[in-house]
Amino acid sequence: MAQAIFRIWRGGSDGAGAFVDYTTEVSEGMVVLDAVHRVQADQAPDMACRWNCKAGKCGSCSAEINGNPKLMCMTRLNTLDLSEPVTIEPMRAFPPIKDLVTDVSWNFRVKPGIKKFAPRKPDAADGTWRMSQRDIDRVQEFRKCIECFLCQDVCHVVREHKKHDEGFIGPRYFVYSAALEMHPLDTTERLGDLKNSQGLGYCNITKCCTNVCPEHIHITDNAIIPLKERVVDRFYDPVTRLLRVLRS
Amino acid sequence: MSALNTFSYDVLVIGAGGAGLRAAIEAAGQGVSVGLICKSLLGKAHTVMAEGGIAAAMGNVDDRDNWQVHFADTMRGGQYVNNWRMAELHAKEAPDRVRELEAWGAVFDRTLDGKILQRNFGGHRYPRLAHVGDRTGLELIRTLQDHTVYLGVTVHMEHTVIDLLMDEGRVAGALAYERERGRFHVFAAKAVILATGGVGRAYRVTSNSWEGTGDGHGLAYRAGAELIDMEFVQIHPTGMVWPPSVKGILVTEGVRGEGGVLKNSEGNRFMFGDIPDNYKLQTAADAEEGWRYTQGDKTARRPPELLTRDHVARCIMREVKAGRGSPHGGVYLDIAWIKEKIANAPEHIKRKLPSMYHQFKQLADLDITKESMEVGPTTHYIMGGIRVNADTQESTVPGLFAAGECAAGINGANRLGGNSLSDLIVFGKRAGEYAAAYAKRRTAPTLDTQAIDAGIQESLKPFDRGHASGNPYTVQSDLQDTMQDLVGIVRLETEMQEALARLAALNARAASAGVDGHREYHSGWHTYLDLRNLLAVSEAITRSAIERKESRGGHFRDDYPDKDPAFSLFNVAVALDATGAMRVSRNPIPDMPAELKQVIEDQKQ
Numbered sequence: 112m113a114q115a116i117f118r119i120w121r122g123g124s125d126g127a128g129a130f131v132d133y134t135t136e137v138s139e140g141m142v143v144l145d146a147v148h149r150v151q152a153d154q155a156p157d158m159a160c161r162w163n164c165k166a167g168k169c170g171s172c173s174a175e176i177n178g179n180p181k182l183m184c185m186t187r188l189n190t191l192d193l194s195e196p197v198t199i200e201p202m203r204a205f206p207p208i209k210d211l212v213t214d215v216s217w218n219f220r221v222k223p224g225i226k227k228f229a230p231r232k233p234d235a236a237d238g239t240w241r242m243s244q245r246d247i248d249r250v251q252e253f254r255k256c257i258e259c260f261l262c263q264d265v266c267h268v269v270r271e272h273k274k275h276d277e278g279f280i281g282p283r284y285f286v287y288s289a290a291l292e293m294h295p296l297d298t299t300e301r302l303g304d305l306k307n308s309q310g311l312g313y314c315n316i317t318k319c320c321t322n323v324c325p326e327h328i329h330i331t332d333n334a335i336i337p338l339k340e341r342v343v344d345r346f347y348d349p350v351t352r353l354l355r356v357l358r359s
Numbered sequence: 360m361s362a363l364n365t366f367s368y369d370v371l372v373i374g375a376g377g378a379g380l381r382a383a384i385e386a387a388g389q390g391v392s393v394g395l396i397c398k399s400l401l402g403k404a405h406t407v408m409a410e411g412g413i414a415a416a417m418g419n420v421d422d423r424d425n426w427q428v429h430f431a432d433t434m435r436g437g438q439y440v441n442n443w444r445m446a447e448l449h450a451k452e453a454p455d456r457v458r459e460l461e462a463w464g465a466v467f468d469r470t471l472d473g474k475i476l477q478r479n480f481g482g483h484r485y486p487r488l489a490h491v492g493d494r495t496g497l498e499l500i501r502t503l504q505d506h507t508v509y510l511g512v513t514v515h516m517e518h519t520v521i522d523l524l525m526d527e528g529r530v531a532g533a534l535a536y537e538r539e540r541g542r543f544h545v546f547a548a549k550a551v552i553l554a555t556g557g558v559g560r561a562y563r564v565t566s567n568s569w570e571g572t573g574d575g576h577g578l579a580y581r582a583g584a585e586l587i588d589m590e591f592v593q594i595h596p597t598g599m600v601w602p603p604s605v606k607g608i609l610v611t612e613g614v615r616g617e618g619g620v621l622k623n624s625e626g627n628r629f630m631f632g633d634i635p636d637n638y639k640l641q642t643a644a645d646a647e648e649g650w651r652y653t654q655g656d657k658t659a660r661r662p663p664e665l666l667t668r669d670h671v672a673r674c675i676m677r678e679v680k681a682g683r684g685s686p687h688g689g690v691y692l693d694i695a696w697i698k699e700k701i702a703n704a705p706e707h708i709k710r711k712l713p714s715m716y717h718q719f720k721q722l723a724d725l726d727i728t729k730e731s732m733e734v735g736p737t738t739h740y741i742m743g744g745i746r747v748n749a750d751t752q753e754s755t756v757p758g759l760f761a762a763g764e765c766a767a768g769i770n771g772a773n774r775l776g777g778n779s780l781s782d783l784i785v786f787g788k789r790a791g792e793y794a795a796a797y798a799k800r801r802t803a804p805t806l807d808t809q810a811i812d813a814g815i816q817e818s819l820k821p822f823d824r825g826h827a828s829g830n831p832y833t834v835q836s837d838l839q840d841t842m843q844d845l846v847g848i849v850r851l852e853t854e855m856q857e858a859l860a861r862l863a864a865l866n867a868r869a870a871s872a873g874v875d876g877h878r879e880y881h882s883g884w885h886t887y888l889d890l891r892n893l894l895a896v897s898e899a900i901t902r903s904a905i906e907r908k909e910s911r912g913g914h915f916r917d918d919y920p921d922k923d924p925a926f927s928l929f930n931v932a933v934a935l936d937a938t939g940a941m942r943v944s945r946n947p948i949p950d951m952p953a954e955l956k957q958v959i960e961d962q963k964q
Contacts, residue, residue, distance in 0.1 A: 121395045123879070140602015140723070154831040157876035161400070163568040166718060169403040169495065185721050187575025208539055209880040221399060223508045226920075228464035239458055241473030247466050251491065254466055254498060254714075258402055294464065 113137050115193040117146050119199040121158070124208050124216030131155075132196060137188055143173050143199060144183035149210070155190040159210040167325060168343045174211050175200045180261040181324045181329050216329040221280050226287055226304065230296040253290035253334060258283065261318035262330060274325045279310030282320035282330050289334035292341070306342045311335070363811070366512070368394035370791070371533060371548035373520050374575065376404035376494075377783030378763025378790070379554030380503035381456075385791025386552075387510040391798050394534060395447055395507075396557075397519045398570050402504045405568050406555050406783065409496025409698045410611035410714065411480055412488025412775030415453035415785070419474040421657060424485040426450040433963035434605060435637070436482040436667050437742075437771020438912045439927055440588070443951045444749035445769040449778070449785050455545065456784040457489050459523070465502040469561050479616045479653060481665040481940050484641065484962075486655070493611050494716045499780055518544065520574065521888065522814045523551065523582040524807055529757040530582065531804030534814045538885065541878020543815050547806055549798035552752075553579060553745065553761040553789045558592075558896045560835075560889075563587040563843035564740035566598055566609040575765035577892030579745045580899070580935060584754040587930040587946060588743035588767045589896070590903035591913040593774055593935060594848045596671035598737025600689035604720045610692065611716060612776045615664040617711050618653040619694035620646075621675070622731070623683035629690075630663035633674050638666055650700060651893040669773045672736040676848060680736065689735030695728055704728065733754070735768035736848055741896075742770040742913055743903065746932065746946075751793035752786055755934075758797060762790035767930075771779075772912025821887045824873030831872045831887035838865050838893060850916045858901050866894055903931040903944050 115137045117298015133150045144162055144311035149156050162172040165184045172183040177191065177198055191197055205213035234241045241249055268274045280288075287303060291297050305311040318331045328334070344351060371387040372379045375397035378637070397404065414430040429450035434441055454810025461467065461475065467489050468476040477486045482548050491498040507514075509615040524532040524545075532547040537565040555575030559567025597610040608809045615621075623629050634642050641803055642663050643649035685691055694712070698704035705728035709716050719725040719732060725889065744767035745754050752760045763783045770778065822830070845858035874883040909923035910916050930947040936942040 134528070138603065142722070145604040151882050152836075156826065156830065156832065156874055156886075157881045159880035159882060160861050163399055163570060164408050165568065165605070166408065167721065168494070168714070169399075169568070171399060175578045187722070205633065210430045212539075212880050216516075219508075224504070227509050228505070230462055230464075240461065240470055242466075243473055244469040247469065250466050251468075253729075254491070255494065256501075257497065259405070263840045291464075294466065296463075330639075343827070352363065 113193070115146070115188070116196040117150060118196040119147070119158070119197045119211070121210050122207060124206070126207055128233055130198065137193065139189045142184055143176055143188065143197070145187040146188065147183060148164060152309045159208070159212040161212055162249065168257060170257030173261050173264065175202060180265050180327050182259060185325060200211065201299060202260065204264040204266070204270040205334065215260050217275060218258070218263060219282065221284050222287065223285060225246065225280070225291070226299045226301050228291055228294065228297055229299045229300050246295045249289050249333060250293050252328055253286045255328060256283065256286055257326060259325060261323045264318045265323050267317070267319065267350055268310070270330060273312050277310070278308050279313050284309070285311065285314070286330055286334045289338055292338065298353055301344050302345045305338060306346060309340060361866040363546060364542070366394055366513070366544065367547040367803070368392045369548065370550045370552065370768060370794045371396065372545050372552045372554060373482055373533065374404070374554035374556060374763070375401055375514070375948045376406040376556055376782060377499050377503060377764065378555060379552070380500065380507055380785035381784045381787030382552045382554055382794070383512045384503065384507055384510060385531040385788045386656040386795040387512050389792065389795035391795045393512045394515065394548070395512050396515045396533070396546070398429055398517070398519050398521060399572070400516050401514055402500055404500060404715070405432030405570060406500040407570070407760055408609060408619050409780050410609065410615070410696045411613045412478055412490030412495045412777050413453070413499065413780040414480070414487050415457040415489055415781055416450060416776065417454045417457065417477065417489070418476065418489060418653070419470055420477045424487060427958045428484050428962060429453070429487065430958050432483055433769070433775060434771070434959055436773050436775040438773060438909065438922070439771065440683060440930060440948060442749050442768030445786070447955060448749060449769050449782060452742045452785045453781040456609065456781065456788065460499065460502050460784070463502050463506045465498055467498070473705050478613065478663065479665065480776045481612055481615070481671070482607070482667045485779065487776040490613070491708070493613050493712050495780065499783070517887065519885065519888065520578060521818055522810070523578050523809060526804040526807065529804070531806060532754055534811055538816065538880050539883070541881060545623060547804060549804060550758045550760060550794040551702055552794050553759065553765050553955060555765045555791070557764045558741050558893070559738050559899070561838065561841065561893050561897045562847070564598065564607040565738040566607055567738070570962040571893045573896035574889070575761060575766060576744055576899070577895040579754055579756070580895055580933070582756050582759060583935060584745060584759060585746040585932050585934045586758045586767070586899050587746045587932045588903070589741070589899040590907050590931060590932060591742035592738060592900060593668055593740040593913045594672040594736045595739035596668055596675050596736055597734040598690055599723065599871040600685070600733050601687040602723060608718070609737065609739065610732060610734050614692060614694050614712060614715060616698045618664070618700070619664070619672070620696065621664050621694050622691045624676045624685060624695055625683055629678050630666065630671065630674055634663050634666065635670060640866070640888035642666070646857065652945065655952040667773055668776065669915070672848060673915060674745050675736055685733040687733050688727060689733040692734045693731040695730060700791060720787040736784060740764060740774055742774055743767050743774065750789065751952055752790035753793060753797070758801070760790045760794045762786040770916060818888060821873040821884060824871065826873055826875040826883070829868055829872035831869070831874065831890060833881055834865055834868050834872055835886055835893065840895060840896050841865070842900070845902060848915065850904055850914070851918050852905065855901050859898070862894060862901065869894060898941055899933045902933055902941055906931045906943050906945070
């Protein structure tokens with residue numbers, strides 16, 4: 112059986128640490144997470160890594176593989192050059208906890224700050240609504256999100272500029288907001304928050320988030336740009352501004 | 360003890376999948392304080408893996424559907440050893456629970472007239488499963504999660520419960536550790552709801568994630584609660600079989616619901632050759648009728664691929680054993696063939712089964728719109744679990760409630776696909792409601808500091824012993840082989856006795872296993888701590904399976920291959936006896952009320 116070297120980050124919450132090389136057997140069809148598990152079982156039982164479903168559905172095993180943000184469970188070894196060591200390191204935009212595990216709690220704190228879904232009155236007497244499939248296709252695209260936070264990890268507004276410390280909510284929560292804004296039943300207004308406190312304007316549409324999304328959500332084109340357009344229409348369009356003044 | 364963090368809640372929910380979240384929402388709505396413990400990050404629970412849909416007799420696609428039909432389908436699927444009261448409540452309440460999800464923001468696929476779309480599924484007479492493509496579980500958990508975060512529920516992520524705490528026979532809270540630092544925390548609670556899911560990690564080939572280690576089953580058992588129906592383990596007929604690293608990952612029944620067919624290596628649709636008598640009237644006569652059924656023709660009957668899971672799984676095993684399997688030990692599941700029937704078939708398949716398309720494309724380099732998949736049986740679900748009161752979900756231990764997969768009763772000997780997600784929301788809500796009411800009646804519990812100290816000391820022992828004394832990973836791996844080989848899809852008395860002997864040896868090995876290093880996020884230590892529950896549920900499955908000397912639903916015995924009416928009168932129960940051993944008993948099933956009997960008769964035709 113063939114062998115390969117996995118160069119895995121081992122380190123603690125203080126950020127100190129080093130890459131350690133582990134040589135392990137590899138076989139046909141293996142993914143990076145399999146290699147990590149094999150190393151855990153045979154060589155390093157105390158190595159920390161998050162995972163759950165192993166099928167790309169839960170978004171737990173996010174890491175940077177040869178520098179690319181990916182899900183370990185969906186990265187097949189035959190897509191990597193195994194003649195060189197494969198580097199596996201944690202998502203670098205988040206504070207380290209141990210080895211491949213990072214502190215992603217910021218993401219969980221963001222969500223309650225986004226105004227919650229509030230549906231219009233039911234359409235039918237039995238308390239149900241009617242929506243056509245065509246009107247929800249886009250929202251369903253956004254709701255495919257598995258909250259792996261790879262888009263947050265790769266976003267330079269978070270990673271380099273640390274604007275999340277000032278309220279920037281990041282691509283994941285622009286997608287979340289877009290899903291609510293474009294939900295046919297929703298009645299809540301969120302554009303003011305997106306413009307004023309959630310940092311929508313910081314995004315300069317480099318599409319890094321879109322490129323790493325394992326669910327292939329068109330984050331920039333379908334969520335962020337339409338939100339930016341709505342903000343422009345709402346707050347900066349001279350005709351609608353004039354109309355608003357006249358109406359008030 | 361003094362250094363320990365202590366949290367106090369009226370209601371403590373353990374587990375944050377569909378049932379735990381729904382329970383937390385309901386309890387919070389009753390105005391009590393709620394703590395929610397989850398083993399992983401919030402929103403990652405195994406519920407995300409559910410694909411096909413939520414069974415609820417709304418009648419949006421076929422107005423002949425109603426709760427009576429759903430009830431009768433559930434009882435027939437469960438081979439009539441279900442808790443009939445749970446099956447009744449479930450069938451009646453599921454539609455409201457689904458509509459409620461829509462009010463909380465869930466976005467289900469739609470019918471042409473704009474209602475929630477419902478699809479066909481195995482064992483369900485009419486199209487009944489509300490769904491979102493093939494990612495319904497994600498939609499369910501995200502909807503509940505996003506609703507919960509605004510309710511003031513305190514969520515403790517990446518915490519694992521080690522022991523339940525007791526106060527004079529009633530539950531008083533839980534002792535847990537958090538993964539990040541390995542610290543212990545005490546949770547005092549007036550009522551505790553277990554919603555910990557399944558036990559799939561006791562088997563080698565499983566669709567379950569690492570979390571499915573039977574924690575709730577083990578915790579309840581050690582606290583004195585009764586477990587029932589543990590012999591009934593559902594083997595899903597279609598898991599991936601190749602590549603080896605993904606063996607067991609689920610291939611949704613929705614593939615067959617959309618027209619996918621099972622074939623052996625000779626190209627035969629072997630399911631037509633083995634249709635049980637009690638399903639003959641409802642099963643298509645030929646391939647053409649089966650196809651029409653999947654396309655919504657109300658005059659057509661369902662294809663044999665959509666018979667119950669236990670039956671389809673055994674038929675697949677038979678084909679493989681007879682040498683008619685696929686190269687990697689499964690059979691073929693073909694959805695690509697529908698291009699003979701509809702234009703734009705590849706696009707249609709990608710729209711209806713997007714996750715399946717990506718799963719095979721990425722993990723197996725296979726395009727399901729062009730080629731057949733290879734599939735085989737995988738351990739998927741346990742029908743057995745904590746015995747609960749049907750209306751309140753309270754276990755046999757006062758103050759201890761259970762909901763979802765870790766509770767038992769609704770599914771009997773075999774669960775229908777789609778009845779799990781509905782089970783989570785129907786009984787999650789009930790557990791939350793009644794646990795809150797119980798907590799309101801109770802004064803704050805007294806914590807047993809001795810038990811807490813003992814639990815902590817016990818948990819830390821593997822660090823004293825060190826890795827050299829035994830690797831927890833190899834114990835877990837050997838346990839999985841034991842259950843897979845000896846208490847799997849086809850069972851024999853001699854093999855199960857052998858399993859008991861091996862489990863005893865594994866218990867001894869687990870007791871001496873050790874780990875090196877520190878407590879921070881230590882995977883080996885976590886694996887060690889999970890072993891106790893895995894071993895308890897494995898013993899419960901084995902002893903219960905030995906007790907049931909017949910074949911029924913998810914329990915098939917080669918030495919007793921037929922169903923025996925005498926065994927339809929009771930559920931097998933296990934509980935801890937005074938000596939610390941596992942006691943097996945038979946609980947008679949209460950007689951069904953006449954009106955429910957009539958419903959079943961009416962639906963038999």
